[in-house]
Amino acid sequence: MNRKGKNILITGGAGFIGSHLVMMMVNKYPDYRIFNLDKLTYAGNLENLRSIEESPNYTFLKGDIVNADFIQNIFDQYLFEGVIHLAAESHVDRSIDSPNEFAMTNVIGTLNLLNSARKCWAGKFEGKMFYHVSTDEVYGSLGETGLFREDTPYDPRSPYSASKASSDHFVRAFFHTYGMPVVISNCSNNYGPLQFPEKLIPLMINNILKEKSLPVYGDGTNVRDWLYVSDHVSAMDLIFHKGRKGETYNIGGNNEMKNIDLVHLLCDICDEELSRSANSSRKLITFVKDRPGHDRRYAIDAGKIKRELGWEPGTLPEKGFRKTVQWYLNNGEWLNRVTSGAYQQYYQKFYLT
Numbered sequence: 001m002n003r004k005g006k007n008i009l010i011t012g013g014a015g016f017i018g019s020h021l022v023m024m025m026v027n028k029y030p031d032y033r034i035f036n037l038d039k040l041t042y043a044g045n046l047e048n049l050r051s052i053e054e055s056p057n058y059t060f061l062k063g064d065i066v067n068a069d070f071i072q073n074i075f076d077q078y079l080f081e082g083v084i085h086l087a088a089e090s091h092v093d094r095s096i097d098s099p100n101e102f103a104m105t106n107v108i109g110t111l112n113l114l115n116s117a118r119k120c121w122a123g124k125f126e127g128k129m130f131y132h133v134s135t136d137e138v139y140g141s142l143g144e145t146g147l148f149r150e151d152t153p154y155d156p157r158s159p160y161s162a163s164k165a166s167s168d169h170f171v172r173a174f175f176h177t178y179g180m181p182v183v184i185s186n187c188s189n190n191y192g193p194l195q196f197p198e199k200l201i202p203l204m205i206n207n208i209l210k211e212k213s214l215p216v217y218g219d220g221t222n223v224r225d226w227l228y229v230s231d232h233v234s235a236m237d238l239i240f241h242k243g244r245k246g247e248t249y250n251i252g253g254n255n256e257m258k259n260i261d262l263v264h265l266l267c268d269i270c271d272e273e274l275s276r277s278a279n280s281s282r283k284l285i286t287f288v289k290d291r292p293g294h295d296r297r298y299a300i301d302a303g304k305i306k307r308e309l310g311w312e313p314g315t316l317p318e319k320g321f322r323k324t325v326q327w328y329l330n331n332g333e334w335l336n337r338v339t340s341g342a343y344q345q346y347y348q349k350f351y352l353t
């Protein structure tokens with residue numbers, strides 16, 4: 001693909017995965033002009049992008065994907081030729097508390113982007129791509145065995161996953177109905193630096209550091225498949241540039257763990273890194289009321305992306321978890337800044353009442 005001078009829109013680039021993606025794209029593809037569109041909700045943190053904010057091929061656009069006029073204006077102005085859409089409300093617990101926000105951002109926001117891309121590209125689809133970044137949660141919940149494949153029927157069970165499933169359906173509908181060049185990926189749980197500490201891993205590390213209780217939902221035996229965020233970014237790079245139009249690619253870490261085993265591992269790594277006595281952090285574990293509708297197990301068959309695009313997770317879990325713990329321990333100031341203000345009220349509501 002000829003990249004020279006192409007304007008690429010990345011939505012949600014101030015969030016966790018988006019900021020890693022934006023940094024990679026700006027550094028790896030100097031010929032692209034990268035536009036990062038983000039509303040800067042509680043989850044958006046522009047400080048994460050300090051290293052590239054002065055780059056000549058990078059522009060930040062503050063805006064809301066729910067605002068159709070704004071989206072149309074930026075498409076008219078910048079004539080984007082590629083879109084990588086990550087902006088979303090992403091936290092399951094928040095979706096249980098306020099599902100409407102999830103429908104607005106994740107469904108209507110996605111539809112606004114599709115409409116404007118379609119209008120801007122006006123049937124001239126050569127060299128264009130709309131890449132929608134989705135989640136494995138659309139497939140529902142697995143029992144003890146089995147893996148999510150690209151043809152697993154959708155069965156979303158939380159307001160978050162229902163909104164992501166709906167957005168996936170709209171993206172596919174634009175492919176079948178209008179011939180829009182689209183591609184979708186459905187990825188498992190990401191972890192790594194810069195993740196907002198409402199999600200399991202940074203929340204646990206932050207609490208261990210501050211010697212607060214570690215809230216494990218239910219009996220802690222729910223299973224997630226963990227992928228280091230840079231591995232997700234390398235998969236996204238391949239899918240955006242080489243993915244087949246109209247296709248879906250599942251992305252996973254091949255790294256299933258029960259929550260309680262993961263929390264034990266984090267406690268033990270932290271004890272070592274902080275030179276605390278063995279088992280001292282495990283004593284902070286508290287089993288709390290389960291998440292309503294808590295999906296039991298997620299696991300991915302990532303065979304298709306391996307066969308078609310040659311992608312496999314490159315980070316060994318032992319290495320990824322240790323690197324992640326070290327990053328949060330070395331970036332206490334970052335943690336303190338993001339855990340102040342609105343986040344504290346949320347934390348208060350979910351864990352302390």
Ligand code: NAD
Nearest residue numbers: 012014015016017039040041043044064065087088090190
């Ligand atoms: P995040 O919550 O860290 O970041 C979301 C970003 O979107 C934030 O910067 C936020 O400000 C922005 N945003 C929210 N609403 C917006 C709006 N209306 N207009 C413009 N910007 C808005 O999320 P994340 O964990 O980085 O996830 C990114 C994407 O990847 C999401 O679509 C999510 O569904 C998907 N995903 C996440 C994971 C994971 O484990 N985190 C796994 C698979 C897929």
Ligand code: DAU
Nearest residue numbers: 090091092135136137188189198199200215216217222259
């Ligand atoms: O599978 C991909 C999805 O992974 C993404 O689409 C979502 O955006 C992302 O938030 C994540 O969803 P989960 O609900 O799996 O992630 P979370 O970090 O919230 O929880 C991981 C597991 O840990 C889950 O089984 C719930 C449990 N948990 C979570 C928190 C925050 C706890 O036991 N205690 C906690 O305090």
